[in-house]
Structure formats: C-alpha cells, structure tokens
Amino acid sequence: MTQHPEHHPDQLVIRGLHVAVEGQEILKGVDLTIGRGEIHALMGPNGSGKSTLGYAIMGHPSYEVTAGTIELVAADGIRRDLLAMEPDERARAGVFLAFQRPMAIPGVRLADFLRHAVTNVRNPERKEGQELMPMKEFRSELKAKMSELSIDSDFARRYVNEGFSGGEMKRAEILQLAMLQPRFAILDETDSGLDADAVRLASQSIARIGGAGGDAASGAGAMGILIITHHEQLLEHNVPHRTHVMLGGRIVESGGAELAAELHKRGYERIRAAYPDAAAAERAMEESTRNTEAAGV
Amino acid sequence: MTTAAPKSTAPIPASTGFDHPLLDRLLAGSSLPEWAVKLRRDAVDRLDTLSLPGRGEENWMRTDLRMFQPHGWVKAAERPATSGGAIPAGLLESATQGAAALAGTVAFGGRIAALDGHVVRDELDPALAAQGILFGAPERILAEHGERLRSRWFSAVDASADWFAAMHAAFHRAGAVLWVPAGVRLTAPLHVLSAITPGGLDTSHVLVVLEDGAEATVLTETVGGGDSGSDGGLHCGATEIVVGRNASLRMVNLQNWSRGVWHFARQRAAVEAGGRLQWTLAALGSRLSQVQQDVALVGRGADAQVNGVMFTEGRQQLVYNTLQHHMAPGCHSDLLYKGALQDRSRLVWRGMIKVDKAAQKTDGYQRNDTLMLSREARSDSIPGLEIEADDVRCTHGATSGRVDEEQIFYARARGLTADEAARLVVAGFFQQVFDRITIPPVREALSAAIGGRIRRVS
Structure with a gap:
C-alpha cells in the first residue's frame, strides 16, 4: 500500500476509467476525485454515460471495466481497490448508489430488506447467518429516520418498490441512504419523476443526510456525494463544490456551481461546440444505439 | 387421451409380498373391529389384481416409477419397534434441515408420533377429551369407538383407485384419528408426526371429522428415512377430511422426508354447507412424490382455501394432482401452489376445477407459480377446467420465472451478499x-x- 504524506479527507478516486456494455464502449476515460464532505454535480445530455459511471462504481456485472482504476483512498493514504470487490463488498466499504430505476422485490418488506442492509454495512466482517441488528433498536432508528424525512410510517411495511409510484421509489432510496450513511453516495437522477415540491423535499433531505456525522465547519466525516441530475433544483440545498459535464463518455469540463446554473439555463450547445471530438463520440453512440434498436435487439 | 395400453410398466408379479399372510402376521393380536379387518382383506384381494400405475395414465404420465420395486418394502412392513419405543432425538435433528420444523413451535392440545409404523406417543389433553374430542392412533380409536368411525373410515378416499391406494387400505398403520363433536372449538393445534428409520415404511392413515360448527387445527409432519436407494424409505399414505356444516378446519401437512424416500399420498376433503377449510401442503423432502389432493365442496356455501409450498433440489421429482370439485351451489375454492426449484429437480402440478351441473354460482380459482433457481430445473403447470354449470366464475393462472439478476444486484448494492439476496x-x-x-x-x-x-x- 502506498502512503501519501499530504493531508486530505477520504477520497473516491477514479482514474482513466473505460467501461463497456455488451462490447460497446460507453465510458472513454473518466477522471474524477470526490472527497468526503464534498458535493459534486454530474451533468450531461442523455446517453452521455452518467448512469454508466454510477453502475461501474457500484460493480454492476454487465458493466465491464476495460481500463482504469476506482479506489478508496483513506486520509492516512491507505488505498482500497474497489474494482477487486464484489458489489456488496463495495456497499460495506461505504459506497452507495441511489438507483434511477430501483428494482421491486415482491414479498420482501422494505424494513426487512433494510435491516439486512444496515446490519451488513455496519458490520462489514459479519458472516452470513450471524445475528441481524436487534429488531427493537432497528425499528426505533428506522422510525426516527422516517419521521425526519416525513415518510409515512406504513411505508416500511410495504414490499420493496413493489407498486411504488416514481416519487415513492425515490423517497425509499433516500431513506436507505439515510439509514446506511455511506462514505460516498452516487445519486442517479434522484429528482426524476418528482414534482417541484418533492424535489425541494428531496434536496433538503439529502443535504441533511449528507452533512450528518460530519464536522459542520470543515465537512470532515461527512458524505462525499455525486449528484447526477439534469436540473438545478436538487442542488438548491446541495450547492456543488464542483460541477462536471459529461459528453460522449468523458468528463469534458469541470467548474463550480455556476457551471450547473449555466447548463441548466442554456443547455449543452456551448459544450458540444467547444468539444467537437466528444460531440462526435456522442453522435456515434446515439447512432449505434439507434441501429441496435432498429435491429430489434 | 391415449387408449393404448401402457408399455413401460410390466404387470406386478402375482405376489409382491404384500399379501394375506403378511396381513395376518401384522394383525396378530390386534383388536380391530371385524368390519375394519374386512376392509383390509378386500383391499389385499384388490391389490392382487392391480399393476403399478403406468405412464399411460394421465395422472402418472410425469411420474417415473421405473426404479420403484414394491417387493423391496415387504420386510420394512414387519420391522420391529426400535428399542425404547421412542423417536430417537438424533433422527429429528440429523434428518434434513427443518426436520420436525413444526414440532417445537406451539403448545399442542394433543400429539401422536409413530416410528416405522409403531405408535410411540399418543396424547390428548384430558380437558379436551372431556369435551368429547377423540384424538389418537387409529388402532386405538378403532378398537374403542369402532361403530362411530365405521361410516367415515375410508369413505372419502377411494381404497381401490390404484396399486398404492389398495396397498395403503390393506396395510396402513398408525397415523391419526381426530373427531370433534358438534360445536366444540378446539383452539390448541394437534400434532401428528410420522417418522421412519432409513429403509423404513410408513403407511399412516389420517381421518379428521369435524361435526357441525366444530373448529380445529391439525399439523402433520413426516420426517426421516435415508438419503438413497434401499436405505431410503417408502410412504404410502392417505388422508380423509370431513368438515361438517359451518365447521372450520385448518390443516397443514409438511412432507419433510429425507432425500431417498418414495412418497405416495392420496388425500381428500369433503366440505359441507357453510364449512371452511384452509389446507396447506408443504413439501421439502422425498426423492419422488406423487400426491393426489382433492377437495370436494359438497354443501351450499362451502369454502376451501388450498395452499401449496414446494421447494425442490437435487434430483427430486414432485408431482401434484389437485382437484377442486364443486358439487353444490354458491361454493368458493381458491388454490395457490408456489414452488421454487433448485438444481435438476422437477415439479409438476396438474390442477382441475370440476363444476357439477348443480353447482351454480361457483367461484373457483387456481394458480401455480414457480421460481426457477437453476437452468437444469424443470416445472410443468397444467391447469384445467371442467364446467357443467352455466353461472360460474372459474379462472386459473400460472407463472414461471427466474430470479432476476437486476434484483440481486440491487440487493447487493445495499450490502447483501449474493446468497442473502437470493x-x-x-x-x-x-x-x-x-x-x-x-x-x-x-x-x-x-x-x-x-x-x-x-x-x-x-
């Protein structure tokens, strides 16, 4: 393990990441470093690879990393190779992905699902079959979190995402984020499908969860968050330290909060004009997708 | 339907060894009523004329009996009681996981247990006996209350339906009789355990009669036997249920034999007017199962809920033939069988809703869902309707699916291992x-x- 003398918070470090799905390259060299306590916004047109980055960080089996690294680098310099870990090991290492389209698990109550998740994430060394977190303790914590997030108390008794509205699914994701308190969270369009009030509530909730456990002044110990969004509203209470624009599978430009505002207001025309190679890659990917769809695959 | 003679099954030799001399030896010293002995003798006569069911027969066409040798089980029929006359604790613990899963769960009002056909426990709470409830091993109840049982004993199941039915009718031992008098509501469940040692034979017979307005809960459970070949075991059993007018029965049958046991069961319930039956079959064990589960709704407004829970693995092969027979108007039946299949196992469900001409306003439903946990597993769902009345609502459904990889990934992304997620x-x-x-x-x-x-x- 490599030791670094300089001081920095825990970081999620992505270098030169290339990712392919079914043989087609989607990410073409992504570099991104997120420190704990930082908020990063990731914007970009549809199909630019934003969700792919989230899945690749979490270890989805269909997303093949063909080059590059994803590491957790602790403040003391100890590096952990995320790519060598199974998805559940990544979760236990403190990485969380809020799904754009969460999966339903019929017959499994959200509370039971979360009790397994919380138990594992808090005891990364737990062997299967060992006791779950005590029911009483879990329930009271869940109840408190649900009340903080203004979530109905019967929500946890429902089956995971089964018959949930789009808004309910996103609230369930936020509830899981709150319960799991990861070190790093990727929120993939946690605002999509929500009305303006719901987005505002989500934005407030995320800000509260993300800051919890951290030092208010320095941000140390708080969550590092990557917010994938098309809109500015989710950022209202989560002003990004950095905004990144993805186009054609690469991050082509990074800036501050003002960049998110600009993209929200003016769209991606300036970006496409400024980065013709990435814009060409975007067109090629769209073309390929269209052909695949036309072929009925 | 084919009318060709079954080719694959050779006729059973004139004597499989399940014959009159064997019956004489088994009955020596028993105090069964004369009529009950005659039922057995008639069944032996019938057995002599029967071959094993062949694959030409619709209910048996998916059941592979090629390795089944009837005469191999004659010795097991005469296996003496194991020393001590109790179920060895080790059998309950060392048998398949979940063995005697129900035994430790509740405070029971009565318990019966048999090992290799020998009754080793026969208890009923005296307070319940004082209410007129009969509960005990059939041999004892028949000896003490023969006349009361006479009209019900082997009235619901057909003792001559096939070789297994006749063999059971002739050579059945142990099991249970429950008789609840009119209006008596039994809240504590009753437990019936049938166990065998490796290579053992179980021919238990269960008769449940609830008189009008009575209520009861019965849990039966099978356990033991060996895991392969001649060390496996054989169950050839039957269950008869009569739910009287406005009576209510909850019946749970857990089949949890070891992996080498042959399981043949014929089960039938008749539900009278306004009666309610909740009948759950759960199956985890056996090498091969062939179960006939019939529910007859014989009185106006009778209601039956039938539940099936099956989990198969290895090379297990479980075959269920179910019948919901609506014989009276205004009855409701609702069957839900769910099975999950692992490895190279096979699960067959063939369901029939039969509605007689008299059974107007029938509401019948049947559904079978299977979840495939491996690519080598196979399931067959064959629903059927046979409707003679014109004002009925009968529907069926079946689904078969796999565990979705996206579901597994979602759960893993929240820290669950792949096994936990599955x-x-x-x-x-x-x-x-x-x-x-x-x-x-x-x-x-x-x-x-x-x-x-x-x-x-x-």
Missing part, C-alpha cells in the same frame, strides 16, 4: 402464500426451513 428474493416469492397461512408459527417454520436450503442462484 434467499430474500425467494422468501419474497413465497410470501404471498405465507400471508394466507393464518398460523404464524407454521409460517415462520416453513420460511426458515426453506431459507436454509437456498444456495447461490445459478
């Missing part, structure tokens, strides 16, 4: 049927027994 998804699959079982300890025992068997989904 277990949760499978548990969720069964939840719908568990939700129908109104006996929480049974629900929990079944859920735990199944959970313990699920391995990584492939």
